[in-house]
Amino acid sequence: MKLTLSTLAVAAGLAFAATSLSAQAETIKIGVTPGPHAQILEAVKPIAAKQGVTIEIVEFSDYVVPNQALDSGDIQANSFQHAPFLDNQKADRGFKIENVASTVTFPLSIYSKKYKSWNDIPEGSTIAIQNDPTNGGRSLLLLQAKGLIKLKDGVGFKPSPLDITDNPKKLKFLEIEAAQTPRTLDDVAAASINTNYATSAGIDPSAIILTEDAKGPYVNIIAVRSVDKDKPWVKVLVDSYHTPDVKNFIEKTFKGSILPSW
Known part of the structure; x- marks a missing residue:
């Protein structure tokens, strides 16, 4: 009888764990411009997936639409712009978007x-x-x-x-x-x-x-909606980006033309 109860308890625990994992799983759409930002996010995807966050990459051909899409909720994050550009967009358009992490620097x-x-x-x-x-x-x-x-x-x-x-x-x-x-x-x-x-x-x-010189104010960022900034998937996304594997990918792929900035 004890074995049966123990077995049931283990089974119940496993079921609870599976349910919890399922509840934590997220699929997020991230807006990028074609090229390096998309390539880097491809390197981030498998790292985030191991922590229950599936990334779908959505490419935009300009610098305006990604923030519009984020503000409207069509995507959950974007990674394409530096902080001064986001600040300007927020001032001009009233977007409720937050800078949550530094990514890379692209010397102009x-x-x-x-x-x-x-x-x-x-x-x-x-x-x-x-x-x-x-x-x-x-x-x-x-x-x-x-x-x-x-x-x-x-x-x-x-x-x-x-x-x-x-x-x-x-x-x-x-x-x-x-x-x-x-x-x-x-x-x-x-x-x-x-x-x-x-x-x-x-x-x-x-x-x-x-x-440009390598150091300056134009560090690129990950942005999310203000209402989402404290959600668990945001931390997973940032932590997945800020890994040695992603840093090594950037350094080997772009050979100094793009610099990790965290």
Whole structure:
């Protein structure tokens, strides 16, 4: 009789454990832009799956829709943007979205198919930059950091071409959607292109004529809705991303063009 009761107790315990595990299991949709962010999430997926969280990766072709989709609940998280961009989106659009973890840094670079160095860029040339305030501003700040233009004092992270106070080469700026900047390279002297879009477009890194320093404020992040930030799956997602396996994947795959930032 004791054996039977023990057996029943074990069986009941196993059933409870199975029910608890089932209750903890989650399937979450994470928005990314094509290229490195999607590749890194593929490396995160099996690690999260071992902890009961199934990741479905949803790719978006621009920088605006992923936050709209997250705010509306169509996806549960996104991993594609740096913190200043999210702050700008929240201020402009009222999104109730939170930064829950740092991921990687993509040093912004300026590429050219026509010229081997910035010094070769002729006076009056057209430079393509992103048309969203944060990334376009970042491009102008890169040019200022290299001593090539000057901007008004106090412009913060979102200067525009209207804020340029000194432009020795009399450069013209073509503002275009970030995802489309690689396509301008045949038509402009140079283009500022976010690393993920340059990688997706197969642009040779040898075309880089200017690049940001490795350290800066533009660390990419994982974002979730404010109402979800304390849910267990968020911790699983972050912990799965912040693992030595994922760090090694980033370092071996991208060879320094993308840097782990945790």
